[in-house]
Amino acid sequence: MSDAHGELIAKLSKLLTEQNYNPAVVANHRLYARAFLDYLAERDLSVRTVAPLQIEQYFSHAIQRFRVRYGRDPSSRWHKLPHTAIRKLLRLAQGKWPPVPEVIGPDAALRHAICQEYETWLHEECGLADATIDALMREARHFLDWQFGRGGADGLRALSVRDIDLYMDMRTAGLRRISLARVAAWHRSLLRYLHRTGRIPTDLTPHVIGPMLYAYEDVPSTLDSGQIAAVLEVTAKDRSPRGLRDYAILQLLATYGLREGEICKLRLDDINWRAESLCIRHTKTNACSYMPLLTPVGEALLDYLRFGRPQVEGREIFVRSCAPYTFMQNLYGMVRQRLSAAGINPPGKRGPHVFRHARAVELLRASVPQKIIGDVLGHRSTASTNSYLKLATEDLRAVALDVPGSEVLS
Structure with missing residues (x-):
């Protein structure tokens, strides 16, 4: 093995050890790497230029x-396990894996440019959350791949209502309402942007027809x-490190009705122990x-931080219970x-x-004003909070009025 490969194996071992992997797992990763x-050296291939196709060829060779x-x-x-070891090795060698797909040809370059500009617009002008932008970008890439595959760059300017109908028929087959x-x-958002930037001459957003969703038609799951x-x-009762972590998370969910992302992104600096507050x-x-x-909540967090949380450099409170110890x-x-347990x-x-649904219902039943419930849940408008009213069905029955003429006459 060359000196460069030996150094790369040593870096991999050091990385896995720092991430608290079991020594046996570290040894297996070294073996697979x-x-x-060795396979690359036999074929005079550089690990710094390996592409996904060559990974597939290696595994075909290994299976044989x-x-x-x-x-x-x-x-x-x-x-x-070999796949995991090789991915980690290539991240060390190339800085990033899998590699960003190469942009080839004018159509591919235009698609790439549209996606980059659209993502910037969603971030800077629309101010949307990252998760929302990810969903919009997935849909944008899907549509642009479909449309450019049919008619290239010229087909985008000639986009018609019939094209929109064909795409929606293909894209939404088998989906729920x-x-x-x-x-x-998501599709309207992209078409609106393409029209605003002059890439399609006509605003086609009114022609994207989706199903009518009625207010409160779908009652979400909740707990009593x-x-x-x-x-x-x-x-x-589970006093293992994982049990302490899960109990602290469940306390946060039950007490404040937080979203999943709000808990996952909670950091050590967000707890003010002296002021007894949580950001x-x-x-x-x-x-x-x-x-x-x-x-x-404070006691559950303190138990987890003292006896359950692995010693890691990251500032996120909740980390995985096994290596690698990422948030x-x-x-x-x-x-x-x-819940099953x-x-x-x-x-x-x-x-x-x-x-979160259960917390909203609890506050509603305690006659807390909707504005305050919205503030607790982090809602931007009262319309978002209104959707939780449909969960308090027993309360609605209690204030229901009798239907005139429904009395049974003796």
């Missing part, structure tokens, strides 16, 4: 060697107070609000597992938002 580097050695095909999970409405809204108490009680960065509005640090980006699986199976979705 070394085998890949496996068959010769063991007389059978490898299992479906056999290549998972709410998903259809989202795709239509007994179910919330049960899942907190069961999770509190929440609302992911949809990019605004900050300050909540009182209530005793159950958490998704709570759905954790919430679903904790408590024997709770609400209808519909079972992610972190069920706690």
Whole structure:
């Protein structure tokens, strides 16, 4: 092995060790990385210029060697660890992996330019949240690939209502009504931008037809107070580092009704222990609000920070319970597992938002004004808060008026 490859293997080992990987996992990663580097050396290929196609060729070669050695095909999970090791190795060697697709030809360059300008417009002029921009950009790339594949750059200026109908028929096949409405809204946003920038001569947004969604037509999943108490009680019994982390997250969900992203992005600096307050960065509005640090939440956070949180340099509070110790980006699986462990199976979705819905209903039943509920939940308008009214069905029944003429005469 060359000195350069030896240095790269050493860097990989150092990185994995710093991320607190098990020594056996580090040894396996070294083994897989070394085998890949040997393959490149035999073919006089540089690790700094390796492309995805060459990775596929390597695994075809590795599978063939496996068959010769063991007389059978490898299992479906056999290549998972080698893939992970090689990806980490290539990130060290090239700085980024997978590489950014190369822009080739005038049509591809134009598509790329439109996407970059559209993303900048969504950020700087529309002020949308990152998650919303990601969804809009996915739809934009999908449409531009489809349209340029049919008629190239010239086809964009000749875009017609018939083209819009064809795309929507293709794009929305098999989607539910709410998903259809989202795709239509994303598509209108792109067409509006293309018209504003003069890339299409006619404003075609009125011709993107999505389904009519009626107010309060879809009642979301929620939990009652007994179910919330049960899942907190069961999770509190798990004193492992992961259990301490999950209990602190569930306390935040149940107490404040925070969004998933607001919890994942919560940082150590956001807790003011002396003032007993918590700074929440609302992911949809990019605004900050300050909540009182209530005793159950504070105690749960303190337990996790003392006895459950791995020693990492990052300032995010909640990190993965196994290496690599990066901050958490998704709570759905954790919430679903904790609900299942408590024997709770609400209808519909079972992610972190069920706690947010439950908190909204609790505040409504306590006669808290909608404006204050909206402030607690980080809503920009009362219309967003109104959607939670449909969950308080028992309260609505209690104030329902009798229908005239419905009395039974004796």
